[in-house]
Amino acid sequence: MIVYNVTISVEEGIEEAWLKWMKEEHMPEVMATGYFEDHKIFRLMSHLKQNEGVTYVCQYFAKSKAILNQYITKSSPALQQKSKAKFGEKALAYRSIMEQVD
Template structure:
């Protein structure tokens, strides 16, 4: 299984609006691809960054499904995040493979 993690650092003043948008728009859109099987949203409690840091985590059953998601859906999804919260957030993505 593959974990697709998007770390997002947001300005303090937009936390409530950002969380609502993530839950109502971003996550449902990502899952609608049917290539990601589950998700979770985590808040980083000891982030050294200003503002708030969140991790949006999605699970793909295999690397093929993740690559298909990346190739066909990820750019548009991340572009919507950038456009919606321009100059109020930054993000980066990582992928990890489950070992145990």
């Protein structure tokens, strides 16, 4: 299993609106692309460094790196642009890829 991990730093003033949008619009759109088997969202409870705002981690689970690469090239740019247009610098995302090991 491959995990597409998106860590987002969200300004406090938009947290409620951002979370509603993620749950009701963005994550369903990502899942509707058909590239992922499941998804989860987490709120980071502790930080090693102090910063303003809150941090969320969204994880999307793909069967293979090849499937994830298809998402990254075909669907991700438009979805990222929608997010940037809606929240700009108030919700900054960092993406990473993880592989499940047994």
